[in-house]
Amino acid sequence: MLKVEKLVAGYGKVQVLHDVSLEVPEGTLVTLIGSNGAGKTTTLRALSGMIAPQSGRIVMDGADIAGLPTHAITRRGMAHSPEGRRVFSTLSVADNLLLGAFPRVTGARPKGDVAADLERMYALFPRLSERRTQLAGTLSGGEQQMLAMARALMLNPKVLLLDEPSMGLAPRLVEEVFATIARLKQQRVTMLLVEQFAMAALEVADFGYVLENGRVTASGPAGVLRDDPAVRAAYLGQHG
Amino acid sequence: MQILAQLLVSGIAVGMIYGVIAFGYQLTFATSKTLNFGQGEALMLGSLVGLTVVSITGYWIMLPIVLAFGLLQGSVVERLGVRQAIKTKSESGWIMATIALGIIFKNMAENIWGRDALKFPSPLPEAPIGFMGVNVLPMEIAIVVGALALMLAVEFFNRRSIYGKAVVATANDRDAAGLMGINTSLVITFSYALSSMTAAFAGVLVAPVTLTGANMGGALGLKAFAVAIIGGLSSGMGVVVGGLILGITETLTGYYVSTGYKDVPGLVLLLLVLSLKPSGLFGVATIKKV
Structure with missing residues (x-):
């Protein structure tokens, strides 16, 4: 459903993402994990057009949407629940x-x-x-x-981008959020989930990508990543 | 007592005009945090276009034509003067650009309609109505009713229609509004169009009472700006009250002190508000995030 190839993006002259490639097949939940500043939010912002990609392809449902304005991308079926919620107060x-x-x-x-x-x-x-x-x-x-x-x-949406839905929430609410995500997955909503709670994200996801300094350094089925000692040591230890 | 009541009536009519122009400032500020400093010229153009059209079509057909002209004029201002500044996040580009466009509009008007004050035909009887010893011009009543009706119509549109809600969403958080599939650039153009339409409408409302002419805009635009600051750039209630305060203090000072000082109390109030409550009497304080 969503295929990202060699995405390069950043803010002004600062390049944050270096050739990020990832794929979100229809009806699956894919998670993007990584430490603070790895470029997770930037990736989502580039996908939904909030920042213009410098190069690379973003193919959704067969059409390249890279470089379109945000509202046009939304109208093609990408929904983005942004970092910090951004509700209309x-x-x-x-x-x-x-x-x-x-x-x-x-x-x-x-x-x-x-x-x-x-x-x-x-x-x-x-x-x-x-x-x-x-x-x-x-x-x-x-x-x-x-x-x-x-x-x-x-x-x-054809694809739902979720940016840190657990951020700043009490543990009980974090559980509630993940339960909701699991329910959406059962309904076969195609989702790309960015999360700080890497372990919880990998538990609910089908597939995972690890982002490090703006590069994808590991990827695989969520279960495999969860058991990968290197991934565990780097990202899962503190959040268990 | 009668004189005081008479002064209040004129003050209210003038104040409502200030209020409705100030309301126009709010419309663009809400969506883009920018203002059209040529708002007075939008009013002047609306009024002069109305004067030309009214002689051909009569008063009531002139009104929608002037409103449409205002929409168009505002869109032009946004496209030429504001869009680029917003895109490059320029802090002051739009200030210079809208002032420059205002001067250009004024020069154009001077060349087309001349520099003299012109009489604008009144759609209502010009004889004042006596009411408990106070003389009220029918047009003064029309100003108050028309101004309130316009503001209520915009408010109704914002609250009830999906497009109005899109405008409010853009005012709330432009990026998030874009994520809803709202074309926020178009919303900003629209808010400029609506703002100039408001000014053009104010122009034809006030012209039968004050005369019209290429020079009518500057002072009105500036005073309405003071009203927008006094009332708060975010409060619809504020511009009505602010407009009335300024209009009434002006007419009272003009009569009891000297017409030479009539602008002073309002501007002193402006200075007081700026130093004591910069968000305006009715405004909500916002903290600029850096």
């Missing part, structure tokens, strides 16, 4: 979710049943259901994370 929970479906409501993507999908999100995240009319800025961190994920899902 002065809008209600319901409006945030509706905006997730903006390309569907305005005809840029197949409409489907937006109202039914809204209800599906409220079923998946009951906490949001209780707070439909509340302003997103007044939600707790965990609720905002749920909202950011639900908002991205409202696109009915």
Whole structure:
């Protein structure tokens, strides 16, 4: 579904990613792990067009989307739940979710049943259901994370990018987030997950890539990576 | 007492005009953190285009034409003066560019319509209505009603329609709005278009009372800017109250002190607000992240 070849990207003159290649087959959950500053978030930002790639190909569903503006990439079916949640704080929970479906409501993507999908999100995240009319800025961190994920899902995306959905959450909520990701995987949502909790990510994922200083240094089925002594020592020790 | 009431009435009408122009400043500031410093010239152009069109079509058909002209003029300002500055994250490029465009518009207007003040036909009777001893011009009532109606219409659009919500989302977080599939560059162009449309509408509202002309924009634009600062660049309520404060203090000072000093209290208030509550009387303080 998503195939990245030799992606080079960065900020200004600083090159962060060096020839990153990875693949996310349809219906699978792929995780990108690595230490802080390895380029995980930068990779996602380059995929969704928030920063323009300097070179390389990003092929989604057969079409090269590298270099398109963010909104055009979203309209082609890539949803990105960004680092730091970035919910629209002065809008209600319901409006945030509706905006997730903006390309569907305005005809840029197949409409489907937006109202039914809204209800599906409220079923998946009951906490949001209780707070439909509340302003997103007044939600707790965990609720905002749920909202950011639900908002991205409202696109009915071909690929869902999740950037550190567990960041800053209490352990109980981190478990809840991973349980939700597992449920989405059962529903065969194609996902690329960036996570600091490498062990937890590899437990839920099908396949994993290890990113180090902007380069992919290891990759393989999640189970194999989890047992790889080098990967364990470098990334899994502290988060077990 | 009657004189005071009379002054209040004129002050309110003038203040609503300031308020509606200031509302235009807010529209672009919300989405792009930039302002059109040629807002006064957008008002002047709207009014003069209205003057030319009104003689051909009559008043009511003139109104939508002027509104459409305002939308177009605002889009031009954004494309020529602002877009590049936003793209390069220039802190001041848009300031110089919108001022320059304003001067160009003013020169064009001077060449087309001349430098003199021109009379604008009033759609309503020009005889004042006596109300408890106070004379109110029908056009003054139209100014208050028209200004409020326009602001409410924009507010309604923002809250109810998906496109309005896209505007609010862009104002909230431009990057995140882009991730929703919203073309945020287009939203910013649109906010400039809407802002100039607001100014053009204010131009035709005020012209029957004040006369029109190529020089009408500068002072109005500047005072409305003061109102936007006093009321807060983020508060719709603030510009109405700020506009009324400035309009009323102006007319009161003009009568009780001297017309030569009528601009002083409002500007003193501006200085006070800037030093005591820079986000405006009704504004929410924001911290600029570096």
